[in-house]
Amino acid sequence: MKILYDSVMPYAEAFFGHIGICEPFELGKISSEALANADVLLTRSTTKVDASLLECGNNLKFVGTATAGINHFDTAALDDKNITWTSAAGCNARAVAEYVLAALLYLAEQDGFLLKNKQIAIVGVGAVGKQVADIATALGMQVVLYDPPRAAIDANFSSSIFEEVLQADIISLHAPLTHNGQYPTKHMFNSDVLNSMQSSQYIVSASRGELIDTQALLDMNDDCPQLVMDCWENEPYISTDLMSRCRLATAHIAGHSLEGKARGTSILYDKLCAFLGVEKQHSLAEFLPQMDHSHELTACTQSFAHQNLNQTSLSSLVKCFYDIENDDSFFRQHMAKSESITPIRKNYPIRREFDAVDISVDDAADKLTLSSLGFSVS
Known part of the structure; x- marks a missing residue:
């Protein structure tokens, strides 16, 4: 064979x-x-x-x-x-969820808000969306779940309506690309939808870039929502004009x-x-190797045995595993000289997931929270 x-x-x-x-x-x-x-x-x-x-x-x-x-x-x-x-459905669900967490913590730090005071709408509640929902719940966020196709076949799942999605502070996209049926996702965020949103809202694109109408975003000038874009329309030849408007921009590597x-x-x-x-x-x-412990990572993981978990300390811990700003910076530098995201994806230095290293935690509540976020705790 x-x-x-x-x-x-x-x-x-x-x-x-x-x-x-x-x-x-x-x-x-x-x-x-x-x-x-x-x-x-x-x-x-x-x-x-x-x-x-x-x-x-x-x-x-x-x-x-x-x-x-x-x-x-x-x-x-x-x-x-x-x-x-x-x-291999679901293979990268944990990695994408960790990418979303890193993005949320970055935005919260930059814009000075607490995630527990925000509402997040998750569009598409499959393997990835479910894990993002679990993380958001562990952070104390109010979670809106939107997935009418799943609700139609799963008696145990109830979907919110789309109008509720559009009221959320943060909208995280995890739906597949579909063109037909009662709920097609191609350009579900079209001009009408985007213009109904506020510039203070956030959209995280981490499923298929075609869920958002790129031209509609560009036509909004400075009025468009705050954008975290990992998945783009017309990959690998993406809109660099749109990239310049993003708070975070990466090369479709959330699951890598x-x-x-x-x-x-x-x-x-x-x-x-x-x-x-x-x-x-x-x-x-x-086959999975043990994760190399850098001095910074060792210091981060050891510190949780002696301090209480809060959003600031969690952000520091996540950065030790995955610093999303590095991917954003490298992406912008590369795209200033190229039209394609392919070389970045092909040569992306693969990161490790949160559970690759055990973290020693004394406080029982902190241990439960970190475990809910995907960390391996002892």
Whole structure:
């Protein structure tokens, strides 16, 4: 069995080596001819799997993406060739939620407010939205959940109405991109919606850039809401004019933690083993390395044994794991000389998630809060 996999999938050779012959491919260098003798194709979101690519893939039985989204899959073309396809839904949910937390703490620090006094609306309550909601709840924020499609199929979930979303102080976007149906998400934040908002409100774009109409934002001049943009319309060639209006701007890297990427590999491994009826021989815990402890990180984690948790100390702790300002600064510097975000995404120095290091905490309430935020506490 021949398995082709994207070279940036962590630990792919280690996971899949016992199943078949594994061969990596580089971004942009996979061709239809390369699939001629392949049985399995494992990609990330940068590989568009369509009828053209599949033309020579007559032996393909299984195609998977080590990402949560499948917008790069032509599922009809895959179905036409009777190819089983799947994704790693939820693999980067924790990383995206931690990105949102870092952004919220940054905004709160810069603008001088307490998050516990703010209301946040979460648009799209899937794997990512659920974790963002859990974090917001742990911070004491008032949480509005908006996901009518989920409410239609989940009797245990109740969705707020869109008008309630637009009244929130902060709106965090985690919905998939859809074009049809009763609740299409393409440009759900169009000119009318955006003009109904206040410039004091915040929008965090961390799902699909097409949920927001870029031109509508640009037409608002200085009246648009405060923006945190990780996902952009027309990626990888984004609007640098819009970037200049953002409070924080990053290169669609919210989910790019080592754990998030490796979890994508691990999920596809589990699914391929199930598809083939092969017994699993590996688990993710075998491969994740221990996190290097910098002096700053050690000082941050040790300090929680001797101080009470508050928004200021939490912000300092989060920065030790992930300083979102660094990503913003690097992104702006790169985009001043480039039109594409691809090089940043390809060479992004993968960060670790909050639970990569144990934190010693004495206070029981602080321990519970930090645990709810995703930290590993003892």
